Amino acid sequence: xxxxxxxxxxxxxxxxxxxxxxxxxxxxxxxxxxxxxxxxxxxxxxxxxxxxxxxxxxxxxxxxxxxxxxxxxxxxxxxxxxxxxxxxxxxxxxxxxxxxxxxxxxxxxxxxxxxxxxxxxxxxxxxxxxxxxxxxxxxxxxxxxxxxxxxxxxxxxxxxxxxxxxxxxxxxxxxxxxxxxxxxxxxxxxxxxxxxxxxxxxxxxxxxxxxxxxxxxxxxxxxxxxxxxxxxxxxxxxxxxxxxxxxxxxxxxxxxxxxxxxxxxxxxxxxxxxxxxxxxxxxxxxxxxxxxxxxxxxxxxxxxxxxxxxxxxxxxxxxxxxxxxxxxxxxxxxxxxxxxxxxxxxxxxxxxxxxxxxxxxxxxxxxxxxxxxxxxxxxxxxxxxxxxxxxxxxxxxxxxxxxxxxxxxxxxxxxxxxxxxxxxxxxxxxxxxxxxxxxxxxxxxxxxxxxxxxxxxxxxxxxxxxxxxxxxxxxxxxxxxxxxxxxxx
RNA sequence: GGCGCGUUCGUCUAGAGGCCUAGGACACCGCCCUUUCAAGGCGGAGAUCGCGGGUUCGAAUCCCGCACGCGCUACCA
Numbered sequence: 142x143x144x145x146x147x148x149x150x151x152x153x154x155x156x157x158x159x160x161x162x163x164x165x166x167x168x169x170x171x172x173x174x175x176x177x178x179x180x181x182x183x184x185x186x187x188x189x190x191x192x193x194x195x196x197x198x199x200x201x202x203x204x205x206x207x208x209x210x211x212x213x214x215x216x217x218x219x220x221x222x223x224x225x226x227x228x229x230x231x232x233x234x235x236x237x238x239x240x241x242x243x244x245x246x247x248x249x250x251x252x253x254x255x256x257x258x259x260x261x262x263x264x265x266x267x268x269x270x271x272x273x274x275x276x277x278x279x280x281x282x283x284x285x286x287x288x289x290x291x292x293x294x295x296x297x298x299x300x301x302x303x304x305x306x307x308x309x310x311x312x313x314x315x316x317x318x319x320x321x322x323x324x325x326x327x328x329x330x331x332x333x334x335x336x337x338x339x340x341x342x343x344x345x346x347x348x349x350x351x352x353x354x355x356x357x358x359x360x361x362x363x364x365x366x367x368x369x370x371x372x373x374x375x376x377x378x379x380x381x382x383x384x385x386x387x388x389x390x391x392x393x394x395x396x397x398x399x400x401x402x403x404x405x406x407x408x409x410x411x412x413x414x415x416x417x418x419x420x421x422x423x424x425x426x427x428x429x430x431x432x433x434x435x436x437x438x439x440x441x442x443x444x445x446x447x448x449x450x451x452x453x454x455x456x457x458x459x460x461x462x463x464x465x466x467x468x469x470x471x472x473x474x475x476x477x478x479x480x481x482x483x484x485x486x487x488x489x490x491x492x493x494x495x496x497x498x499x500x501x502x503x504x505x506x507x508x509x510x511x512x513x514x515x516x517x518x519x520x521x522x523x524x525x526x527x528x529x530x531x532x533x534x535x536x537x538x539x540x541x542x543x544x545x546x547x548x549x550x551x552x553x554x555x556x557x558x559x560x561x562x563x564x565x566x567x568x569x570x571x572x573x574x575x576x577x578x579x580x581x582x583x584x585x586x587x588x589x590x591x592x593x594x595x596x597x598x599x600x601x602x603x604x605x606x607x608x609x610x611x612x613x614x615x616x617x618x619x620x621x622x623x624x625x626x627x628x629x630x
Numbered sequence: 631g632g633c634g635c636g637u638u639c640g641u642c643u644a645g646a647g648g649c650c651u652a653g654g655a656c657a658c659c660g661c662c663c664u665u666u667c668a669a670g671g672c673g674g675a676g677a678u679c680g681c682g683g684g685u686u687c688g689a690a691u692c693c694c695g696c697a698c699g700c701g702c703u704a705c706c707a
Contacts (some may be wrong), residue, residue: 153707188706253705260704269632270703294705321633321703329705336707360634360702383636390699391701419653421642428644431655448643450636451700458642458656468669509669520667539666575665602667609638 146178146353149344150204150211154183154196160454161355161393164419167438168382168447169353171420174439177396181347182214182336184225185340187333191474201364202394203402207416207542208435213347221347226339233334234374236342237295241281245371246327248293249276259341264338271323272296295328297337297368305363310351310380311419312449317363321556325364337361341368347378353444356381356406356451359393380444381536384451392603393454405459409482409514414463432465464512476504479517483525486518491525499524502612524612528621531599533628539591539601544629550589551596551626558610566615572607583627 150166152158166180186192201216213219221442223229240246249272256272261272276284277298287293299322306316320461327338334342344352359381369376387397394400399408405415413434419439421431424447470478480500484493503521511517522529536547557574575593579586591601597609597618610618 151707155707173645185707191706212636249705264631266632271632292705296705309635315634317634323703326705333705335705355701356635357701357707361635366689384701386700388641392701395641418642423642425643425654427654451645453641454698455641464669500650510667571664586665589689594666600666604667606665607640 144348144350145174146176146351147181147324147347147349148173148178148353149181149183149347149349150209151183151185151343153188153191154193154200155188155191156193156196156199157403158196158200159393159523160400160402160405163203163207163402163415164385164422165353165355165382166204166209167207167416167419168424168442170538171439171442172351172353172444175442178350179212180210181219181221181346181349182211182216182224184215184344185336186225186227187336187339189227189331189333199403199542206403206406207412207419210340219541226334226343226477229339229343229420230332230334232342232346233328233338234332235572237334237338240310240327240371240407241295241393242295243371245298245300246295247281247324247498248279248288248316249296249324249326250279250284250287250291250293251276269321272325274324277324289418292330294326294330296324297327297364297371299324299364299367305366307376307379309359310378311383312381315359315362317360319363322367324362327368337364337368341365341372341374344377345369345372345374351378351380353380353382356384380447382447383449385422385454386451387454390453392450397454399456409464409516411514412460414466417422417466418462422454424445424448432462460512467511467514468508470508472505473509475508476501478514479504479507482517483516483521485527486515487522495525499612502608503604510604520603523600523603524609528597528599528624535599535601536592536595536625536628538595540589546589547592548626548629549582550578551622553578554593554596555619555622555626557581558615558622561615563615567612568607568611571611571618575607575610592625593622597621 148169150162150169152162170180172178184197184200204211211217213221213224215224218224237246251272259273260270276296277285284293299319300318301322303319304316305319306314309315325337326335329335343349362379366376385393387393389540399405402622406412416435416438417433420433424442426441426446427434467475480495480497483495483500487495503524507517507520509524534542537544540546554575557577558571561570561574577588578589582589590606594601594603594606597606597613598604603609613621
């Protein structure tokens with residue numbers, strides 16, 4: 142096969158873009174990038190009953206989130222359009238007619254009841270289920286006649302002799318016994334093609350050289366190969382990617398929970414982290430690389446380094462990667478994220494716009510402390526609004542319930558902070574004052590500092606204390622310390 | 631049931647006959663750093679390479695058998 146490498150991402154608009162689909166698209170994209178080829182986006186909406194409004198837009202958005210771009214597609218057009226299958230019906234019918242003319246397809250009038258019964262019987266007898274070819278015998282002329290008044294489908298006449306073998310770029314030669322194949326439907330009663338026919342026609346028209354898809358398609362390989370043969374069209378290369386599975390080793394499904402790609406974005410995962418995570422699910426660069434950027438992935442990706450075995454979608458690793466990429470962000474880029482997510486997640490009663498200076502001061506303190514962007518508001522809330530009420534117990538939670546120590550700490554801290562003149566207020570003086578408590582109390586800071594964390598931010602953990610107190614301002618800081626002291630009284 | 635694919639630390643993987651007393655990363659544990667929490671640094675534990683046979687001087691790597699898992703088995707893709 143000569144000419145540029147062309148592959149396609151062909152999702153069905155049946156809902157939100159599936160995370161497994163995004164992974165497939167990512168590999169396809171990297172493959173064409175690395176080989177100087179083109180990615181085509183095609184919408185496979187041949188099952189009208191499963192169409193969900195808004196799906197197509199969701200697919201575009203999901204792909205763009207990771208920076209995946211396509212050269213041809215429904216939105217950008219291209220020389221092989223249209224790129225939506227429901228708009229290509231006449232093309233499928235033309236090929237269906239040709240297949241019939243070649244004696245490779247025939248009308249079938251079997252009812253779904255008969256088919257169901259057939260399947261049941263076959264199952265009972267331990268036979269491979271499949272259409273028994275009953276309508277193969279109907280005379281074509283008679284079939285046309287009947288088709289005028291009777292619903293029918295078009296079936297492909299499979300060659301049931303010998304074997305079908307094809308090289309899968311990831312697992313090598315794969316062989317199937319043709320005797321186990323059956324005559325599958327290529328045109329449904331409603332006149333729409335099934336996946337098999339539509340794929341054949343479109344991939345040929347669109348000059349697809351590499352079909353890269355998930356492993357669930359492997360078993361239908363013989364159908365596709367025979368379809369190509371029947372039309373005397375050269376078959377593309379096939380590569381079946383390993384499945385993404387859940388903890389039980391099953392194909393990722395709604396049961397697993399988070400399968401919608403964009404939900405990850407909405408929960409605060411960075412696209413660079415998701416890309417990095419997905420890239421190493423079934424693929425590796427060498428024996429030590431664990432971090433990768435989109436540019437590098439697109440440069441070094443090869444199909445021969447894709448493994449054939451399924452990969453567990455481990456969110457724990459995604460989290461680790463997200464933390465890594467958050468920390469790798471430049472201060473400016475990070476600050477922008479913080480502003481955006483705080484604006485999104487902070488309670489509505491906090492006035493907007495949020496103070497830019499405060500956000501800028503806060504951002505660096507948060508960068509090493511979150512793994513997801515949706516944690517930002519929780520850690521920052523205390524500084525923007527009123528301190529939420531907390532139980533007195535919390536003050537002594539990390540000092541083994543030592544109320545006496547908590548009392549002494551606050552009694553020492555209040556005058557120490559008061560001693561910082563309003564005009565001098567700032568990080569340095571606050572830190573000096575608070576560190577001075579070590580002498581006053583004759584204790585290491587770490588022994589009592591948790592009391593002050595709770596007093597100022599309502600939790601024994603959070604962003605650094607000195608910064609928090611300084612950012613809060615003298616009056617508010619004092620008020621909170623006094624409030625805490627009152628809880629112990 | 632049938633067919634296909636798969637099987638290396640808990641997880642993702644490196645490994646294409648001797649470099650493997652099996653490497654890396656996440657998670658886990660410990661230590662250091664330290665104003666909490668993190669982050670970071672250092673170290674540890676963790677895989678008889680699914681099992682059984684072969685081939686070979688030598689096998690995670692080649693061959694055969696078995697087991698298990700998953701996928702497909704629709705007028706869904």
